[in-house]
Amino acid sequence: MNPAIVRPFESDDLPGAATALIKVHETDGYPVEGVEDPETWISSDDVLRAWVAEMDGEIVGHVAVMRPQGEAAVSLWIEQSGDDEGHVAVLGRLFVVQAARKHATGRRLTEAAMSYGREHDLRLVLDVMAKDAAAMRLYERLGWRKIGETTHHFGNDESIPAVCYVAPGA
Structure with missing residues (x-):
C-alpha cells in the first residue's frame, strides 16, 4: 500500500468518505453520531474546510x-484565553480506516487542518472521547494541550466522557 x-x-469525495466513516464506526465505535446519515454528517453546513x-x-x-x-472545548478555551469565538474553530470529523493508520494518515490530516487554522488566524480546539487513547496520543504528539474535560452528549440521552484540547499557538 502506498x-x-x-x-x-471535493464534493465527489462524499460517497467514499461516507463509506470510510462507516468502516471506522464498525471497527472503533467512532463517531457516536452521524453514522445513520454519514453524507449529511460529513458535509455539515458548519464545515469551513475539509480534507481527505x-x-x-x-x-x-x-x-x-x-x-x-x-x-465545551470552545467555551473552555475562550474562558482560559480571552480569545473571541471569531478566532476559534473546531477540528472535527477526523477518521481514518484501520488499514491506513500505520502510514501517518491521521497525523497528516490533522496537520492540514492545523495549517489552515494558522493561515486563517483560527485557534483550533476539539474534544475527543476519553476512550480514544490513540487519538489523544496523536494530538499530544502534535503539541495539542489538554484544557479540560467534558461529557459528550448524543443520541437518546446517551453520554460519554471526553477530553478537550487546544492546538499549539502560531
Missing part, C-alpha cells in the same frame, strides 16, 4: 475545520 495522499475535500486522505484510489480518511457550535 502512503495516503492528503488533499482538499486517498490511498490507491480509495478515500481512507477525512478531517474538517468547523465553525463553533457551542462545544
